[in-house]
Every structure is written in C-alpha cells, then in structure tokens.
Amino acid sequence: MIDWQSFxxxxxxxxxxxxxxxxxxxLLVAGRIAxxxxxxxxxxxxxxxxxxxxxxFVIGLLLAPWLWxxxxxxxxxxxxxxxAMLALAGLAVGVGTRYGSGCTSGHGVCGLSRLSPRSxxxxxxxxxxxxxxxxxxxxxxx
Amino acid sequence: xLILIAALLSxxxxxxxxxxxxxxxxxKVLAFLDVAGSWDPSLALVMLGAISIGFLAFRAAxxxxxxxxxxxxxxxxxxxxxxxxxxxxxxxxxxWGLAGLCPGPSLVLAASGHSGAIIFxxxxxxxxIIFDRLEKYRQAVSKPNDRQQxxxxxx
Numbered sequence: 243m244i245d246w247q248s249f250x251x252x253x254x255x256x257x258x259x260x261x262x263x264x265x266x267x268x269l270l271v272a273g274r275i276a277x278x279x280x281x282x283x284x285x286x287x288x289x290x291x292x293x294x295x296x297x298x299f300v301i302g303l304l305l306a307p308w309l310w311x312x313x314x315x316x317x318x319x320x321x322x323x324x325x326a327m328l329a330l331a332g333l334a335v336g337v338g339t340r341y342g343s344g345c346t347s348g349h350g351v352c353g354l355s356r357l358s359p360r361s362x363x364x365x366x367x368x369x370x371x372x373x374x375x376x377x378x379x380x381x382x383x384x
Numbered sequence: 385x386l387i388l389i390a391a392l393l394s395x396x397x398x399x400x401x402x403x404x405x406x407x408x409x410x411x412k413v414l415a416f417l418d419v420a421g422s423w424d425p426s427l428a429l430v431m432l433g434a435i436s437i438g439f440l441a442f443r444a445a446x447x448x449x450x451x452x453x454x455x456x457x458x459x460x461x462x463x464x465x466x467x468x469x470x471x472x473x474x475x476x477x478x479x480w481g482l483a484g485l486c487p488g489p490s491l492v493l494a495a496s497g498h499s500g501a502i503i504f505x506x507x508x509x510x511x512x513i514i515f516d517r518l519e520k521y522r523q524a525v526s527k528p529n530d531r532q533q534x535x536x537x538x539x
Contacts, residue, residue, distance in 0.1 A: 245422035248415055250406055254426040257405025258433020264398035265434065266441030271390035273451040273458050276398060278487040279512075286512050298388045299395035300491065306399020307408075307496035317403065319493065320411035321500045323483050332490070332504035334479030336511020339487060340519075342472020343460070346486040347398075349473070350431055355438030356446075356459070363465050364473040369417075371477025376417040379482075 265352060268299065277348020278303070279339035342368075386453060399492045405430040408493050410484030417481055 265276040272295055274281075281296045310316055323331070339345040342364055344353060349368075353361020406412045406426055415424035445457055480486050485493070485504050493501035 243422060245415065245424050248412070248422070248424040248426075250426050251429050254405050254429040255433040257401045257403070257407070258430035258435075259437050260401030260404060260433075261398055261430070262401075262434040262437025262441070264394045264396075264401060265438045267390055267397065268394040269441050269445050269457075270452050272387045272394075273445075273455055274391075275459065276394060278491065282487060282491075282509070283512050283516070286509070286516050295387055295391040298391035299398075302392040302395025302397075303399040303488070303491050304395075304495040306396050306403060307492055309396065310400060310403050311496070316496055317406065317409065319409045319498060321484075321498070323410070323500065325500065325503050328483050328485075328500050328504045329507040331479040331483035331485065332507025333511040333514075334475050334482070335486060335490075335504075336479075336508035336513075337515050338472050338475030338477070338479060338511075340472070340512050340515040342469050342474075342476055343462075344473075345476060345488070346480075347488050351434040351438055352442075353460075354431070355435050356442040357439075358460070360460075360462065360465055360469055364469055367470050367473035368477030368480060371474045372417045372481035373419055375478050375481025376414055377420055380418055381420050 261347075261351060262355075265347075265355070269352075275348060275352045277344050277352055279335075279345040280343070280348050283340050338368075387455075398488065401434075402489055402492050405433075408489045408496075410489075410493075412484075413480070413486075413489070414484035417484070 268274050268276045274295065276299075281299055284292060285296045285300065307316060321328075335345070339348075342349075344350075344361065344364055346368075349358075349361040349364040354365060402408050407430055412424060413427060415422065416427035418424075445451070450456060476486075483504055485501065487508065490501050490505045490508060494505040
C-alpha cells in the first residue's frame with residue numbers, strides 16, 4: 243500500500259531534476275559520468291592526471307549540506323540501523339559498487355539516461371536485492 | 385580550470401538535489417524498498433526527474449560528439465552483461481537494503497556530521513580500497529597467463 247503521508251512527489255521530482263542538471267553539467271563541460279562510486283573509486287585508484295576533477299566534484303558534494311545549513315535547516319534524518327550493521331552495509335556497498343561498476347547515480351541515473359542495457363540490468367539487480375533484504379529484515383525476521 | 389569549476393559546481397548541485405529530494409534520509413530510501421510495507425514511492429520520482437534531464441543531456445552530448453569545450457567525452461565502452469556486473473550490483477543492493485544508504489547520500493550525510501553515516505562511509509571507502517587491491521593483484525597474476533595464452537595462440 244502506498245504511504246500517502248510520507249510520499250513527497252513534488253520535492254522528490256524537483257530534487258531529481260536538480261540531480262539531473264548536475265549530471266548534465268558534468269557531462270557537457272567535463273565529459274564525465276556523474277557516478278559517485280566511480281568518481282570516488284578513481285580517487286582511491288590514484289590514477290595520475292585524473293584526480294583533480296574527481297576531487298573537485300567530491301568537495302562540492304561534501305559542501306552541499308554546509309551550504310544548505312547556511313541557508314536554512316537540514317531535513318530530519320532517521321537511522322535505526324546499528325553501527326555494526328552500518329559498517330557491514332558500507333563494506334558491501336563499497337565492494338559491490340566497484341565490482342558492478344556503478345551505483346544508484348552511475349547506473350540508476352546516468353546509465354538509464356543513456357539507455358545502457360548494462361545499467362538496466364544493474365539497476366534491476368540492486369533494486370530487487372535491496373527490496374529482498376528489506377523484506378527479510380522487516381517482514382520475515384521480526 | 386573551467387572543468388574543475390564545473391566539477392565542483394556539479395558536485396554541489398548534486399548534493400543539494402539529494403537533500404531536497406529527501407534521499408539523504410535512509411528511512412525514506414528504506415520506505416521505497418519496503419514494497420510489502422507502507423510504501424513510499426518518492427525515490428522512483430527522484431530517478432524519473434533526474435533521468436528526464438539526464439536523457440536530454442546525454443542525447444545532446446552524443447549528437448555533439450564532444451564536450452562544450454570541444455574535449456572528448458569519457459563514456460563507458462563496455463557492453464557486456466557479465467557476472468561482475470550482476471554479482472557486484474546484487475552485493476551493492478544488499479548493503480543498500482541493510483542501511484538505506486548508497487554512495488552519494490552517505491557522503492552528504494557524513495559531511496553533515498552524522499555519526500552513523502560516517503561509519504558507513506569509512507566502511508564503504510575501505511570496501512573500495514579492498515576492491516582496488518584485489519583488482520591490482522588479480523591483474524598482476526593474470527597478466528603472465530594472458531601472455532602464455534597469446535603465445536599458444538600464435539603457435
């Protein structure tokens with residue numbers, strides 16, 4: 243059942259379009275894909291001559307909540323996951339996104355935008371798996 | 385220099401979009417993944433909004449064949465749907481479903497000082513470093529074999 247109380251279609255779609263604009267800017271000026279795991283992964287690889295734009299993008303991303311807080315108040319955040327589980331999840335996301343060459347931004351936004359069959363398969367895979375894990379945690383274990 | 389400014393602005397705008405869209409709240413992401421519970425479809429609209437702009441941008445970029453600064457585009461070249469793509473994405477999905485965090489929102493949330501997100505981000509970076517080391521090791525090990533196979537092919 244759709245939870246109409248929590249559903250925020252206007253801010254979700256507008257926020258999505260702003261993410262799309264950021265993607266367009268990086269693509270049309272720098273010729274790069276705005277995939278966060280790929281950008282950060284490239285920083286970790288320390289590939290020479292390819293670090294500056296990646297660092298600039300990540301710095302921009304990290305400045306976003308500070309700029310937001312300077313103008314107003316950050317929206318509330320709810321995390322009920324334990325630290326141990328967050329660490330496990332982070333490890334899986336780190337290895338998985340690099341092994342699968344992308345995350346929600348690289349495959350989910352950029353890949354689907356350019357109609358890449360690889361990204362369609364990747365997006366279906368991580369969404370289906372995410373839904374399975376949430377189902378197991380919320381509806382079969384408890 | 386222009387590229388660096390564009391990258392910085394792109395990251396900043398990307399982060400602001402994530403915050404506005406509500407995707408920096410793991411509870412909202414988990415509510416999207418919880419299709420059997422009280423389902424919040426917001427994440428689907430975030431993707432739709434992003435893709436609607438992204439689709440136009442990629443079409444324009446492909447038509448031009450280069451960037452606005454007349455530099456080459458760096459687009460993925462692989463077209464093969466292989467085990468790496470699927471297994472990697474499944475592993476990512478498992479982590480995403482556990483925490484409700486993916487790389488972009490985790491960086492934004494960690495930068496805002498959220499302790500849980502900082503732990504997630506550190507573990508994620510560790511995972512990426514582990515992958516990088518394994519990948520370099522695998523390439524170092526497999527290279528001599530490739531050479532042998534090529535020699536066999538030549539003979």
